Amino acid sequence: MDEHVGVTIVDMEAGLEHLSRSGGTLAYVDVLLIVTEPTHKAALTAARTVDLARELGILRIALVANKADPNDTGLLDDMTAELGTPLAGMIPADPEVMTADRTGGPLPVTTVAGRAIDDVVAFIESAEEERTALLAEKARVDAKLAALGDA
Numbered sequence: 001m002d003e004h005v006g007v008t009i010v011d012m013e014a015g016l017e018h019l020s021r022s023g024g025t026l027a028y029v030d031v032l033l034i035v036t037e038p039t040h041k042a043a044l045t046a047a048r049t050v051d052l053a054r055e056l057g058i059l060r061i062a063l064v065a066n067k068a069d070p071n072d073t074g075l076l077d078d079m080t081a082e083l084g085t086p087l088a089g090m091i092p093a094d095p096e097v098m099t100a101d102r103t104g105g106p107l108p109v110t111t112v113a114g115r116a117i118d119d120v121v122a123f124i125e126s127a128e129e130e131r132t133a134l135l136a137e138k139a140r141v142d143a144k145l146a147a148l149g150d151a
Contacts, residue, residue, distance in 0.1 A: 009124075026053070031060045031127045033088055033120070036079075038065050038072035043079050050083045060127055062088035064120055069093060089119035 032053050036046040053061050068090045080087050094113035
């Protein structure tokens with residue numbers, strides 16, 4: 001990712017408490033990536049997470065499919081259509097992930113899963129570009145309104 005992009009990534013532990021109605025840790029995020037597995041049980045949890053995120057006013061929500069394979073495309077398409085969220089990326093099941101986890105080492109970017117993360121990075125970068133463009137447009141509108149108020 002470009003070093004000059006204003007992006008902060010927060011990796012939260014699994015659970016819904018970060019999206020509590022009292023504000024939650026994630027109440028002010030620009031993009032929420034929900035990491036889910038391609039199973040029906042995970043789809044139910046993802047649906048609840050999306051509902052809570054929308055209640056908090058989080059507008060940009062996407063799924064990241066973890067431990068997925070090409071046969072999961074149909075289920076993932078159904079999930080994204082039902083939830084109204086895009087799929088930011090599909091991280092395949094990769095034994096190298098388990099090896100890195102067991103040893104406590106980093107996941108080499110050359111692994112199958114490591115390369116698949118590029119799609120997620122591209123999604124985050126596009127979201128940041130969209131946010132920057134919207135902020136620039138807001139500044140233009142605010143300037144016009146201020147000029148009208150001064151007239």
